[in-house]
Amino acid sequence: MKTLNIIGPGRLGKSLARLAQQSGRYQIAGVYARFAQHVTDAIAFIGAGDFCSSLDQLPAADLYLLAVPDGAIADVARELAACHIVKAGNVVFHASGVSDAALLAPLQDSGAYLASVHPAFSFADPALAVASFNATLCALEGDQLACDILQYFVLALGGKPFTLVKGGKAAYHASLTMAANYLVTLADLSLKTAQMAGIEDEIAQSLIFNLMQQTLSNIKVLGPAAALTGPIVRGDEATIEKHLAVLKDATILRCYQSMGLATIDLAAAHINKSKQAALQHIFA
Ligand SMILES: NC(=O)c1ccc[n+]([C@@H]2O[C@H](COP(=O)([O-])OP(=O)(O)OC[C@H]3O[C@@H](n4cnc5c(N)ncnc54)[C@H](OP(=O)(O)O)[C@@H]3O)[C@@H](O)[C@H]2O)c1
Structure with missing residues (x-):
């Protein structure tokens, strides 16, 4: 022993x-x-x-x-x-x-x-x-x-x-930090944004947490690219412009923009180059 x-x-x-x-x-x-x-x-x-x-x-x-x-x-x-x-x-x-x-x-x-x-x-x-x-x-x-x-x-x-x-330790830990800690931040920012729509806390929590749970299940089964839905993968510029117009909080806006830019890359197989450029222009 x-x-x-x-x-x-x-x-x-x-x-x-x-x-x-x-x-x-x-x-x-x-x-x-x-x-x-x-x-x-x-x-x-x-x-x-x-x-x-x-x-x-x-x-x-x-x-x-x-x-x-x-x-x-x-x-x-x-x-x-x-x-x-x-x-x-x-x-x-x-x-x-x-x-x-x-x-x-x-x-x-x-x-x-x-x-x-x-x-x-x-x-x-x-x-x-x-x-x-x-x-x-x-x-x-x-x-x-x-x-x-x-x-x-x-x-x-x-x-x-x-x-x-x-040499992989720092990247390994950065990956866990994004998955675990930033998921929590994302939930918090989503709840704050829901409050701007006047949604009660209890309903906002069910709305956001259920959607996150369902999305996590989809990612697990399909992988990130195939699990992606929403305005970016549809190339829907008008919807994103409406979002940006109401996001007055600087932190929420910054996160929405940088996650949006990363999401264009993830959706690249579904949207043509000129649509990608147009979306990038809106987020930038
Ligand atoms: N907690 C987690 O969930 C978790 C998960 C994965 C990895 N880790 C890693 O595990 C390690 C320990 O984390 P932990 O959360 O278990 O810490 P912790 O609960 O704070 O325990 C630290 C232990 O180290 C002792 N200690 C502190 N300074 C010391 C020193 N200079 N010399 C000798 N003993 C000392 C403390 O006792 P005394 O104060 O009596 O000395 C205590 O027993 C870290 O490297 C952390 O990154 C933790």
Whole structure:
């Protein structure tokens, strides 16, 4: 059985640790955070692990998860390297979505294999996270041998591993940000625009959320280009001019225009070049 040290047993750290322990294929070894109470609480949640009050108290382990906030990963990697606990052949990984394994560079001289594992999942509540983690896609990136070993780790936890190309981390995370965060922004702007039509909040929410849900289902089945409906793909300039005339809020207008321009590209197969140019002129 492989052993795993947890550095930073916060929301993600303790969730993955408990899943690893429950899998029966990993034994949680040491658990370290700066505040003793956090470590004690985490060990109780995980159901395993030795209390460590400093990094140099960590026992030797096969794998090390640095589940500290992104901004602390490089410093903690430096501190861990200075402890000389990590040995050649160990695997050290962090869980940042945007940064790659290079953040762990201070550990390079130890001979350990370095990587990052990013579960595309929200660990807001660890108990809920453990219950619903199954089939979560997890992006792997870093040293080949580390990725090979971590594939088994992710599978043991019930996740679905996939590997990113070298240098792909920032684009990967930008993609998730657009899909998850900007979808929320889009819903908010759509609701605000519905308010301009005098629609009651409750009705506006049903209107917008049902349409978004239906559109998401269509995208999933048909793909983005075939799921596209509406004035742009119909080449309906007059309708778009009417929209632009009522969008007085600068933020809403800017978003409507830039999404409109991107939508012309998506609709390019259905509208001829001169219609595309006319639409671009309206949005610009
Ligand atoms: N939460 C999510 O949904 C999610 C999803 C995907 C990826 N991630 C990634 O997972 C990582 C952890 O995020 P999180 O949300 O789990 O953070 P979190 O809940 O804030 O937990 C951070 C943990 O790190 C410890 N810590 C903070 N600074 C430290 C330091 N300098 N040295 C040692 N321990 C330190 C904290 O305990 P002390 O304060 O006691 O030190 C705590 O146990 C991040 O890289 C994040 O991007 C998170």
